[in-house]
Each structure stands twice: as C-alpha cells, then as structure tokens.
Amino acid sequence: MAESEIDLAIIGSGAAGIAAGIYAARRSLKTRIFEKEALGGQTALAIWVENYPGFKKIKGEELMQQWAEHLKEFGLEAEEANGVAEIKKIAGKFELLLDSKEKVQAKAVLIATGTENKRLGIPREKELYGKGVSYCANCDGPFYKGKKVAVIGAGNSGVTNALYLNEMCKKTYLVEFLPQPNCDEIYLPQLEKSGIEALYNSELTEIKGEKRVKSLVVKDRATGKGKEIAVDGVFIYVGLSPRNELAKKLGCELDEKGFVKINGKNETSVKGVFVAGDLGSGALAQTVWAAGDGAKAALAVYDYIRKL
Amino acid sequence: MAESEIDLAIIGSGAAGIAAGIYAARRSLKTRIFEKEALGGQTALAIWVENYPGFKKIKGEELMQQWAEHLKEFGLEAEEANGVAEIKKIAGKFELLLDSKEKVQAKAVLIATGTENKRLGIPREKELYGKGVSYCANCDGPFYKGKKVAVIGAGNSGVTNALYLNEMCKKTYLVEFLPQPNCDEIYLPQLEKSGIEALYNSELTEIKGEKRVKSLVVKDRATGKGKEIAVDGVFIYVGLSPRNELAKKLGCELDEKGFVKINGKNETSVKGVFVAGDLGSGALAQTVWAAGDGAKAALAVYDYIRKL
Numbered sequence: 078m079a080e081s082e083i084d085l086a087i088i089g090s091g092a093a094g095i096a097a098g099i100y101a102a103r104r105s106l107k108t109r110i111f112e113k114e115a116l117g118g119q120t121a122l123a124i125w126v127e128n129y130p131g132f133k134k135i136k137g138e139e140l141m142q143q144w145a146e147h148l149k150e151f152g153l154e155a156e157e158a159n160g161v162a163e164i165k166k167i168a169g170k171f172e173l174l175l176d177s178k179e180k181v182q183a184k185a186v187l188i189a190t191g192t193e194n195k196r197l198g199i200p201r202e203k204e205l206y207g208k209g210v211s212y213c214a215n216c217d218g219p220f221y222k223g224k225k226v227a228v229i230g231a232g233n234s235g236v237t238n239a240l241y242l243n244e245m246c247k248k249t250y251l252v253e254f255l256p257q258p259n260c261d262e263i264y265l266p267q268l269e270k271s272g273i274e275a276l277y278n279s280e281l282t283e284i285k286g287e288k289r290v291k292s293l294v295v296k297d298r299a300t301g302k303g304k305e306i307a308v309d310g311v312f313i314y315v316g317l318s319p320r321n322e323l324a325k326k327l328g329c330e331l332d333e334k335g336f337v338k339i340n341g342k343n344e345t346s347v348k349g350v351f352v353a354g355d356l357g358s359g360a361l362a363q364t365v366w367a368a369g370d371g372a373k374a375a376l377a378v379y380d381y382i383r384k385l
Numbered sequence: 386m387a388e389s390e391i392d393l394a395i396i397g398s399g400a401a402g403i404a405a406g407i408y409a410a411r412r413s414l415k416t417r418i419f420e421k422e423a424l425g426g427q428t429a430l431a432i433w434v435e436n437y438p439g440f441k442k443i444k445g446e447e448l449m450q451q452w453a454e455h456l457k458e459f460g461l462e463a464e465e466a467n468g469v470a471e472i473k474k475i476a477g478k479f480e481l482l483l484d485s486k487e488k489v490q491a492k493a494v495l496i497a498t499g500t501e502n503k504r505l506g507i508p509r510e511k512e513l514y515g516k517g518v519s520y521c522a523n524c525d526g527p528f529y530k531g532k533k534v535a536v537i538g539a540g541n542s543g544v545t546n547a548l549y550l551n552e553m554c555k556k557t558y559l560v561e562f563l564p565q566p567n568c569d570e571i572y573l574p575q576l577e578k579s580g581i582e583a584l585y586n587s588e589l590t591e592i593k594g595e596k597r598v599k600s601l602v603v604k605d606r607a608t609g610k611g612k613e614i615a616v617d618g619v620f621i622y623v624g625l626s627p628r629n630e631l632a633k634k635l636g637c638e639l640d641e642k643g644f645v646k647i648n649g650k651n652e653t654s655v656k657g658v659f660v661a662g663d664l665g666s667g668a669l670a671q672t673v674w675a676a677g678d679g680a681k682a683a684l685a686v687y688d689y690i691r692k693l
Contacts, residue, residue: 096438096673099438100436103436103569103570104569104570104571105569105570105571127411128407128408128411128680129439130403130404130407130452130455130676131437131439131448131451131455133455133458140439146441147438147439147441150435150441151571261412262411262412262413263410263412263413263459341667361681361684363677363680363684365404365676365677365680366677366680366681367677368438368677369671369674369676369677369678370674370677372436372669372673372674373671373674376669
C-alpha cells in the first residue's frame with residue numbers, strides 16, 4: 078500500500094517526471110509519480126530517438142522503459158492510468174484526488190504533464206479523430222499499411238513520422254505551411270529520396286469524410302487555390318499545446334501561449350508548486366533537455382522541503 | 386584536414402559540449418570541438434554515474450566514451466589535447482588560435498569549459514599538488530592502495546570518492562566543514578557502515594609535509610582546537626570553480642562568483658558567444674542537466690547563425 082502522506086507528488090511520467098523521480102528518490106524524498114495515461118510522455122511516442130546522448134538510435138518507448146527500470150533501482154515506479162483528478166492547496170499543503178479515488182497529501186507538487194500535439198481546429202478534425210485523424214503515427218500508423226496518408230507539418234516530428242509511415246504506406250504526402258521544411262538538416266537527404274510528395278507553402282483547411290477520412294483540402298498559399306487529395310489517414314504534427322489544466326486549477330501564472338511561468342528554480346507563482354519540462358515556458362520538446370530540467374526541479378524541491 | 390572556417394567552435398568536451406555537438410551536427414552546422422585536456426569533462430572523472438537516466442550504473446569515463454561514439458555518428462569528434470590558446474572577436478567573427486598553432490575562424494562560439502575543483506588556498510596545498518594533494522580520486526586513487534588518505538568535503542563528490550578510496554586504502558578520513566554531510570541521502574547508509582572516519586564541523590587549515598604530504602591540521606569548529614592527522618594523501622572536493630579565462634578574454638559579463646551570465650537562450654553579454662553547462666551562472670554540476678543545457682544552446686546557436 079503506497080503512502081498517502083508524501084513529500085512530493087510528481088504529475089506526469091515523461092522525461093522530466095522520471096528524471097525528477099530519480100533525483101528525488103536519491104535525496105530520499107517520499108515521492109509518488111502519477112500518470113494519467115501510459116509511461117513515457119512524448120518521448121515514448123517517438124518512433125526513434127537519435128539525439129539522447131549515449132543511445133545512438135533507440136525506440137522512444139524502449140528508452141523510456143529503460144528509464145523506468147532505472148527509477149525502480151531507487152524504489153520508485155510511475156503509477157500508470159492513475160492521474161490527478163482534483164488538486165487543492167489547503168493550509169500550505171496539497172490535497173490530491175487521484176483517478177483511483179485515493180486521496181493523497183503532499184508537501185510539494187511538481188507538474189510535468191508536458192504537452193500534446195496541437196489541434197488545427199479545422200472542420201471535421203474533431204469528429205474524425207480516431208477515424209482517420211491521428212496525432213500519433215507510432216500508435217496508429219500500422220492501421221494504414223498499404224494505404225494513403227498525409228502528414229501535416231514538416232518539423233522534426235512531422236518529417237520523421239512521414240518517413241516512418243512512408244515505409245508501409247502506398248502514398249505519403251507531407252504538407253507544410255512554410256515554404257520549406259523546418260526539421261534538422263540531417264533528415265533532408267532521406268526526405269528527398271523517400272518518394273514522399275511534399276507540399277510546401279500549403280495549408281490544410283478542411284478534412285472531408287462522413288464516417289472516416291476520405292480526403293483533405295489543401296490550399297496553395299502562393300496562389301490561394303485549394304486542391305483536394307484523397308487519403309485514408311491524416312497525421313497532424315503542427316506544434317505542441319501545454320497540458321496546463323492542473324496548473325490552472327492551482328492558480329499558477331501562465332504565459333501568453335498557456336505555458337507555465339517559472340523561475341530559475343522551476344518555481345511557479347504558487348508556493349510549493351514546481352513545473353519541469355515542456356509545460357514550462359522554456360519548453361524545448363527535447364528529451365535530454367526535459368530530463369535535465371526535471372533533475373534541476375527535483376533538487377529545487379528538495380531545498381524547498383528541507384526549509385519548510 | 387579539418388576546416389578552418391567554421392560555423393561553430395565548441396570549446397570543451399564535457400557533457401554540455403558533446404551534447405551541443407550532437408545537436409549542432411544534426412542541424413548541419415560546420416562544427417569543431419576543441420578540448421584542452423581529455424574528453425568528457427567532470428563526468429569522465431566520476432568513478433560511477435548512477436543518475437544519468439537510462440544507465441543504472443556506469444563508470445563516468447565509459448559513459449563519456451559512449452557519448453563520443455554517438456557524436457561520431459554525425460561525423461564529429463572532439464579534438465583532444467587541442468585547446469584554444471587565444472580568442473578574439475574581429476568584425477563580428479571569432480578568430481581562434483589553437484594549441485596546435487592552427488588558426489580557425491568561427492561565426493559563433495559556444496564555451497563549455499565547465500569547472501574544476503576549487504582550491505582551498507591553504508598552506509602547502511599548491512606546493513604539494515601531485516605530491517599527495519589531489520583533486521581527482523579516480524585519477525590518483527590507485528597510488529594510495531593500502532595507505533592513509535583524507536577526503537575534504539562531504540557533498541556527493543566527496544562522499545562517493547571517499548567510498549571509492551576506502552575500498553583500497555588502509556584508512557579513510559572524511560572532513561566536512563558543515564555539522565553534517567551534504568550528499569544525497571542514498572549514500573548515508575553506505576557511509577555509515579563503511580568504516581570511514583568522518584569529522585564533521587571540521588576545517589582543514591594546513592597541509593604538512595616537505596617533499597610529500599605527511600599530515601593534515603584539522604580544526605574542530607565547535608571547540609576551535611586543531612588536531613593533526615597523519616595521511617599519505619588528501620583529496621579535495623569543496624566545490625567548483627568556473628573555468629572562465631576564455632569568456633573573460635572575450636569580455637563576457639560574469640556573476641559575483643565568476644560564472645558567466647547568460648539568458649534563456651544561453652547568450653552571453655557578447656553577441657555570438659554562447660555558454661552552456663557549468664560555466665554558466667546556473668551551474669548544477671549534474672551530467673543530465675549539462676547535456677540538456679548544451680542541446681538548448683546548440684539550437685540557439687543554430688537560430689543565431691541562420692539569422693546572420
């Protein structure tokens with residue numbers, strides 16, 4: 078039976094949350110890690126990770142499993158499918174109601190809920206989610222074997238996911254708003270010879286289909302003309318949106334894009350509430366950076382609790 | 386033959402420098418990494434690293450070798466024993482004179498020279514350096530097999546190095562200025578049962594010996610009384626001092642402790658000069674944090690160069 082009076086509640090088990098857990102446990106803070114979904118955050122959704130120093134090329138999910146094993150060395154495990162439903166600050170402490178209905182009291186909270194892929198907000202995007210509209214090629218890609226797909230956004234996520242989908246799909250389109258791709262140069266030669274049909278300076282304005290995605294309307298931004306392309310699936314990678322619900326409930330100050338404002342010690346505007354990783358206003362969407370930020374935050378929490 | 390007109394000169398090959406190299410190379414910046422000494426910075430000097438997520442327990446040197454292999458995947462190698470002797474900013478570019486006498490011109494400079502162990506500044510410390518006085522148990526420890534040693538400082542570095550030395554030395558003292566150790570709690574049980582003789586609230590005031598270290602004078606801070614303890618070697622871990630010579634030469638603004646002031650994009654007060662890792666004023670002395678900071682800095686350099 079896990080303890081319900083703890084020092085630190087870490088919310089989220091992506092790179093920031095797990096790294097923070099390793100550091101907190103090593104400092105013997107009574108810590109629990111709550112995860113609404115599955116372990117590993119955005120990193121676990123990446124097909125391949127090639128830029129976390131020490132691992133030349135590893136599947137995102139596998140990397141995060143190794144981190145979870147590392148965390149276990151210090152007696153700590155992320156509690157999957159057990160998110161924080163409610164959170165309140167009462168008399169200087171935090172009361173959390175978990176999805177499991179358990180109540181937990183913590184001296185400090187570290188929110189590391191990160192981001193999710195941004196929604197475009199275009200017609201039929203919401204209605205066709207799970208019916209051809211996806212934000213995770215790694216999760217849903219295999220359903221599109223031998224079919225036609227489009228990836229929206231040519232940043233690193235968009236390009237690497239397009240390359241992945243293109244290995245199994247009959248046809249892959251890549252639609253980018255800017256006049257050129259915005260990914261690491263290292264992917265450009267691969268993209269060039271992949272056979273992916275890239276539409277730059279182009280905007281997805283509408284998704285069509287009744288029960289499932291049938292086609293996309295893509296506007297050429299130079300001419301203003303739209304054309305319809307037939308696809309079975311569309312994977313959207315147009316940036317990240319902060320998962321700030323819990324921070325908002327606690328009254329943390331946000332920046333104009335909805336990320337949580339923090340200082341150099343990862344402190345938010347609410348005493349005892351810390352933020353690490355991509356939920357913070359410095360969000361970089363890089364595993365190694367988020368991990369470093371989580372480690373830093375855990376050490377700051379340790380100092381905070383020691384001084385209580 | 387390496388190129389002498391480059392985009393980015395990274396100075397230092399510790400965690401920050403190598404991570405920055407991986408990120409810069411992936412963005413196809415023409416990059417070289419100059420290293421005055423040997424690859425790996427402070428991390429490579431650590432006996433064991435147990436808190437870099439993904440590696441449960443690995444020798445510091447081995448971890449950094451794996452990073453160097455990772456870097457090679459992107460066609461980049463740190464140039465060991467080839468530091469930067471001189472550096473000047475001329476007409477918006479940087480001119481570097483290497484220890485090899487080669488001249489290099491770079492559009493931007495990322496200084497990641499980190500820190501070195503602080504000197505105490507006490508009598509005979511300087512004269513007996515290499516003759517019983519050491520700042521690296523990993524490098525010099527094996528010479529003290531079966532002998533008596535003292536470690537000064539009971540932070541993480543001091544404690545882990547004392548535990549390491551104690552495995553092979555006849556007697557190990559641990560001298561700490563504060564009334565208690567300042568390391569991660571996880572080491573306390575090990576320290577307890579190790580047989581190491583800990584002297585807390587104690588200050589090393591003098592090292593004695595003519596040709597080699599013979600004894601130490603340690604003052605009890607409660608009573609003010611000094612006592613002499615006979616040792617063959619003393620390993621000093623009392624904090625870190627920034628290696629800021631090159632940043633100073635370039636005119637970068639420093640904080641009161643000599644660390645370089647940087648903003649959220651790792652920019653210093655001198656345009657085109659970036660700092661990452663422990664040389665910056667946020668120094669945390671943690672591998673994963675320095676790596677994340679290096680990655681962040683490389684992405685900032687990329688944006689800077691693209692806009693030139």
